[in-house]
Amino acid sequence: MATVTMTLNPGDRPTKEQIAEIKAASEKPVKFTDDAPELTDLELSEFKPANPKYYRPIKKLISLRLDTVLIEAFKSTGKGYQTKINEALWRGAQEMGIVTNSK
16 A cells, blocks of 8 residues: 655645545555554553644633632733633643643
8 A cells, every 4th residue: 555645744634635545545544564563542642732732622612710819910910811710720630630631
């Protein structure tokens, strides 16, 4: 079986032909070898995005009551304070053992 490669640069959109080629390749069986063994569920759960810049986690809008002092402290750090709160919650949840993987 021939290996087909293509290069897409950030911001490029694949052509219809490239999309068809990718879909066709995804339907072929995967052959695992000693050099490329099947990954375990644990190994898969530890994957991180190769380029976090392009990673967009699914977020959910909720209502949350926080102490005013805490909110003002984060707001005083400037733009992106909600992202900073999210990151602080992740770190705290990891330290507590509530979540085991990173974003």
